[in-house]
Amino acid sequence: MPVLEGSVGVEDLVLLEPLEEKSLLENLQLRYENKEIYTYIGSVIISVNPYQQLPIYGPEFIAKYQDYTFYELKPHIYALANMAYQSLRDQDRDQCILITGESGSGKTEASKLVMSYVAAVCGKGEQVNSVKEQLLQSNPVLEAFGNAKTIRNNNSSRFGKYMDIEFDFKGSPLGGVITNYLLEKSRVVKQLQGERNFHIFYQLLAGADAQLLKALKLEQDISCYTYLNPEVSRIGGIDDASNFRTVQNAMAVIGFSEEEIRQVLEVTALVLKLGNVEMTDEFQANGIPASGIRDGRGIREIGEMVGLNSEELERALCSRTMETAKEKVVTVLNVTQAQYARDALAKNIYSRLFNWIVHRINESIKVGTGEKKVVMGVLDIYGFEILEDNSFEQFVINYCNEKLQQVFIELTLKEEQEEYKREGIPWTKVDYFDNGIICNLIEHNQRGILAMLDEECLRPGVVSDSTFLAKLNQLFSTHRHYESKVTQNAQRQYDHTMGLSCFRICHYAGKVTYNVTGFIDKNNDLLFRDLSQVMWKARHPLLRSLFPEGNPKEASLKRPLTAGAQFKSSVAILMKNLYSKNPNYIRCIKPNENQQRGQFSSDLVAVQTRYLGLLENVRVRRAGYAYRQGYKPFLERYRLLSQSTWPHWNGGDREGVEQVLGELSMSSGELAYGKTKLFIRSPKTLFYLEEQRHLRLQQLATLIQKLYRGWRCRTHYQLMRKSQILISAWFRGNKQKKHYGKMKASALLIQAFVRGWKARKNYRKYFRSGAALTLANFIYKSIAQKFLLGLRNNLPSTDVLDNRWPSAPYRCFNTANRKLQQIFHQWRCKKFRDQLSPKQVQTMREKLCASELFRGKKASYPQSVPIPFRGDYVGLQGNPKLQKLKGREEGPVLMAETVKKVNRGNGKTSARILLLTKGHVIITDTKKFQAQIVIGLDSVAEVSVSSLQDGLFSLHLNEITSVGSKGDILLISDHVVELLTKMYQAVLDATQRQLSVTVTEKFSVRFKDKSVAVKVIQGPVGGGKNKLICKKKGNHLEVTVQ
Ligand SMILES: Nc1ncnc2c1ncn2[C@@H]1O[C@H](COP(=O)(O)OP(=O)(O)OP(=O)(O)O)[C@@H](O)[C@H]1O
């Protein structure tokens, strides 16, 4: 066996040497053992199930295969997916991926790999991604409801699936359509040993939380349900609970509403619960056996869950209404019949639910009708099955596989060889097995097994599975691919494996013995009308919609198509669909029966390679040509490669093709010119052509770009130039206009000057000297007059406190305005003064004097300002004794108040009354009012007073006085400011001398002949109200103001 460098065995069986079954198997085995599960036969891929996760998938590999052509990398399913996708995108050719093989050979996995590859490489964007997600997420949902564990495959597809993915012209997915084929619904009620019911039941029980289980009235324990096989509740490596969550998420992504998901689960639960409805024997009054429900609870729960009258359901399960044109007859069912009815109902509900789910997914992923699209179909159908006991389902499944094999034979073996002949290409025929005869045996319209089955189902009279078998035996007694006990007996064959109720068909993939029991029933697929009517009455919207025929208004007496006929017609549509597309084959091979990794059973694989016709495939492929195309489309695609055919070619298509290929100097063995088509032997040549085309396209694209860029730059330049000319024209015009305007203005100025000069010269004689000054003066005067008159009208009030004053209209009047304001103010002050009475004048004077003496010096001054000077604080008028003290001195008593006198000896104070007259200060006691001290104002030399709040003051006397012997007097007055002001004025009036008033904290007084230092200090604030505490120590007197 030649081994290419770096490859394990041969990667393409076309290169196998010698070409025989043994070497083919050895090659597959060698590759399988080296984990090379993919091998080519030309463009067909053989995939051997590895039963283990190989590190050859994922984004990295997708990226790799995206950039290379088919043969450049190791064989891989991605390479095939890439080829199909590129052909779809670049050549607008609809594609189909046909995945065939036995059950468990890896078809579903392969279809998912193809889909994930296409999803990864096709367009991007939010919309596209959501479509991709929906398409990909349809897989887990359909697998949950349509796949089950069988003895051959833990995830066996129990329905056929064909999915059309639709793309726009850019190769971005738009959506798709899924077609499903006959679900194996018998599994709902019964499973073989070691097998399970559909995954969803186990997923629901394992994954639903307590709340959901309660809502669905379900128990988690699988053994509670008759329809579930408790022996195999779990499958190694599969987590039902997490898969349940995946399914729920997937449904949400596809677009199922929460309500829809809930309803789907309710119907699923309903099926489970239906299985638990147990029938029991009952007898009618006339002794005829009848049936009833053993425990009403289950059926009541069903009724509650889906809004059904449980009694009606019970009636429908246990009796049957026959309707003729004239009357209705109700017959009771015995237990077996009632159980049959129950199971039929469960199967029907489930299979209708499955169809509804597919329909609902299609609703979400469907594409608008208007869009032009190219299609990639992916077919993943249940694999060929040979069981111990094969029934109607296996018959249908195997028929479908037979048809697929026929597509393969037709397109790769038969059609190809016939084409060579037609096209006049020299060809030696390769023999192969054509399974047309088997397909015919099954599907022939009049004489096929399915036609016979239909005939039996429709025939009046006693019909049973055995009458059907008898008919087959009679019809196919001599058929090469048909056997039964009867035909064997006729040929005197002894075969203990053949049962009496069996027939055998020699399928392309092996002999399968079918047991006819149940064929008629399953083909009829009838559901008693009573049951569909009850279901239709349910308030549950989904359940109700599954049984439209239950609506009495729509009930028709017409018989629906049989299951076989329906399947046959849908297979026919599928075949038509597949024939219209470019096929890509993935042929899956199961390496062993035990689902074990690394095990390669040569015998098992030999059987599969034989019936898959792989050897014949290699032979045809080797001798034939990999690629063919009509001259016209070929020329259309590649004429750009030759100077003589591009851009125009006027000759014939074939000549054109010869011209193109001649210029490319291809080797003659690689090409064959047929009558209407060109044949290319090896894909490499085609890839070479494609590469050349690609390069040429790049050149052309560059040329177009170059021309376009040149054109764009040229037009841009021309536009710029035009704009530039326009701008400069405007600019120049504008400049000239401005220049002209300037010249004109200058000319006018000069003219004006000249004219002015001339006029002045002319009129000079009329001018008097100084006229301008006069005029100016006149103008100034008139402005000033206007200003003053305006001011007069706007004068503020005569209130001395009114600060308002109008502002000057011109700046030149600012100073005058200020002066006028001052004058006005002084005038109104004078007016104010003039109206004052002499007493007010006196008071004002005193206040003025006080301000000069104490403002800013004594703390008690501000408080004294608003208080009028009263002078008399002791009530002189009512006290003649005090008045008398004045003696003969003229004038009034200026001030009379009670003061405190500081004792010279100890510093203590005692109250006295002080009278101030024009010439004297008289101090009396407060009781007898006898003058104690009388001081002439001329002997008061100075007054000292502190700056604080206190009323302490000292009268410093001249050294030579009548009281001089006692010394200075320290007094405390409550009105010290008033008293001293009045004393100051009295001294001034009497002696024309300004009495010195010293504001100080430290001063000295003379007591007798001693000098005492007085110090006034501020005590803690808030102690009392201006209370004075005098302390005398020796020659120090400390006065504290509190
Ligand atoms: N490429 C692969 N890589 C890893 N495991 C695989 C691969 N292909 C198949 N398998 C394993 O084989 C099992 C069966 O494969 P799959 O379900 O695709 O078979 P099938 O041909 O669709 O069978 P059926 O006809 O019963 O539906 C998968 O569950 C998976 O474990």
Ligand SMILES: [Mg+2]
């Ligand atoms: Mg499958």
